[in-house]
Amino acid sequence: GAAGGYHPLDGGTLPDYLAKLENCASILGGNPSEWHVDEVGDGNLNLVFIVRGASGSLVAKQALPYVRLVGESWPLPLKRAFFEHEALITQIDCVPDLVPAVHHYDDVMALTVMEHLTPHIILRKGLIAGNLYPKLAEQISEFMAQTLFKTSDLYLSAKEKKQRNAVFCDNDALCKITEDLVFTDPYRVAELNRWTSPQLDDTAARFRNDAELKVAVQSLKEAFMGRAEALIHGDLHSGSIMVTETETKVIDPEFAFYGPRGFDVGAVIGNLFLAYFSQPGHAGNGQDRVAYGEWILTQIGEIWERFQSRFLQLWESQGQGDAYVAGLFEELDSAAAFAAYRRTYLQDLFHDSLGFAGAKMIRRILGLAHVEDLESIEDPDRRAACETKALALGRILIVDRKTYENMASVISYARQLQ
Ligand code: ADP
Ligand code: MG
Ligand code: MG
Ligand code: MG
Structure with missing residues (x-):
């Protein structure tokens, strides 16, 4: 030195x-x-x-x-x-x-x-412990709505947005980690992959030979690489969120770049689903963790609903960016058409979020970096049972993402798998 x-x-x-x-x-x-x-x-x-x-x-x-x-x-x-x-x-x-x-x-x-965030703990650890966080849904959806709106063409001038995008284009090395580890390696033979073996050997082989799934994942990968919608956190899993009962703080944005908004929303949702499917693995000492699993599902629904309405509200009240120029939709029928379009836009974002959530779940079970929610389940048979359900949801979220109209249907499907 x-x-x-x-x-x-x-x-x-x-x-x-x-x-x-x-x-x-x-x-x-x-x-x-x-x-x-x-x-x-x-x-x-x-x-x-x-x-x-x-x-x-x-x-x-x-x-x-x-x-x-x-x-x-x-x-x-x-x-x-x-x-x-x-x-x-x-x-x-x-x-x-x-x-x-x-x-x-x-x-x-x-x-x-x-x-120094104190006495905050990492959300993932709180979810393993079975703690309730009454402010989490409100605060994490506020984080996402604000950051994903205010760094976009809906809010910034075209010039400022392009200048900010240019700054982050150079973060290519961290983007490449995601491109490889999230979107590519789990679907091919890769040295760094690992999974609960032999329990999941057949499933891993099936995922590598699943043409429909691979095509759908590659379309998500291209969206991740090409769609500079907003400054995304880029690594917004439950290990990048610190919490107390009343506070939520987001840390560790080193993967940030201008990418698709749904990648952040999907990271939060996908990691909550991983926590949900890991709950039976944490049952014991007279606790079945069923009620806690239901609490997690409720948070997933609430996060999406709150995010969607907050994002729309910001767009309606502060949509001053160079996209959808103010004044262009003043006539009554234009205003109505624009309002309908904003709902469609949020529905597309919903489908992106589901797809990215699925990709984030699968990579944590078949790829290099795993999550403590599942890794801390010591009995491999028990862990593999949780992982199998999570993989099944992850796959459906990717291939069928556009068929879901709302989070309630996704949540019922998850509950059925559990
Ligand atoms: P990495 O990029 O290596 O993942 P993180 O930023 O996620 O690093 O930090 C690693 C750990 O350090 C976190 O899981 C958390 O326990 C602790 N940590 C990081 N930032 C803070 C902070 N501001 N206050 C308290 N603890 C923190
Ligand atoms: Mg980091
Ligand atoms: Mg980290
Ligand atoms: Mg760093």
């Missing part, structure tokens, strides 16, 4: 680094030699430190030049820290209460110092 150049920090060097930043030092308080550093990164990619001082705490997140989950053999650009910070400050503009505050950003060190 030459002075001034990038070098990974650790518990020894981070306090010296932070001591030089006036605002960070004052949040921590007291003597830097007494600041306590824990490395808590449980994610797949980066270093995350919690630093505690005499008067407060903060989080420092630093990118590594490789994929942490795999090791130095899989290089990954440090520039993802730049995209994460860019996305985070855009989200702060849209929904300041639903993301951590930023204290400091260092481009060379690929490092962001941010608010």
Whole structure:
């Protein structure tokens, strides 16, 4: 680590680094030699430190030049820290209460110092524990409606939208991870794939030879690659959401780029369905987890309904962008036609979201990166039973997405599978 150049920090060097930043030092308080550093990164990619001082705490997140989950053999650009910070400050503009505050950003060190969310826990862990989050549906749908509306051509000028899109086009390395791991590898023989074996061997082989499914997934992949609708978070699973009973905060937007809105909505919904199908695997000690599964299904319905109505409301009240120019629909019949069109637009977004939800579910069972909801079910037969149902829903969400008129029908189908 030459002075001034990038070098990974650790518990020894981070306090010296932070001591030089006036605002960070004052949040921590007291003597830097007494600041306590824990490395808590449980994610797949980066270093995350919690630093505690005499008067407060903060989080420092630093990118590594490789994929942490795999090791130095899989290089990954440090520039993802730049995209994460860019996305985070855009989200702060849209929904300041639903993301951590930023204290400091260092481009060379690929490092962001941010608010320490406490006592928040990762939503995925809360769903495994069986906790209820009464504000989750309202707050996560607000996050999605605001960010997916206010970064789009419905709200921004054409020039600004194109300039913002151009900034994020360079995040191609992280996009490629999604293109490969979500949309491609689970449907072919790939070295990094794994699944509960031998229980799911036949299912995995069937998915690799399912022509209808593969065509449908590739159409979703092309939508992911080509449709620059809005700045999407790009990794909005339940491990990127931190919660308390009253607060919801979204973290980890390093995969952000201009893509299809349904990818974010689908990530939330798909991961909630994974949590739902994992519930029987967490039953025990007199708890059957049936009521909790029903609570998850209710949240899925509520998230879609709230997202849809909030998004439409934002469009109606703030649709000042260069798409659908204001004033063009003033006559009564034009206004009615435009209102009907907005409903169709949301229905298309619904179908996209279902398709992406399905793709997100399947990749977590047949691909490289799995989820704790299912991995924590120790008995492989029991886990495979949960995974088989989740795979069945995932497949239907992809191939039949356009036949569903509302989330209630999707939810009844999921309940039938369970
Ligand atoms: P990665 O990109 O490597 O997945 P994340 O941003 O998801 O890293 O962070 C990894 C973990 O660190 C999270 O699961 C969470 O437990 C913790 N974490 C990250 N940011 C914060 C924060 N602002 N406050 C509290 N904990 C955080
Ligand atoms: Mg993460
Ligand atoms: Mg990063
Ligand atoms: Mg990440």
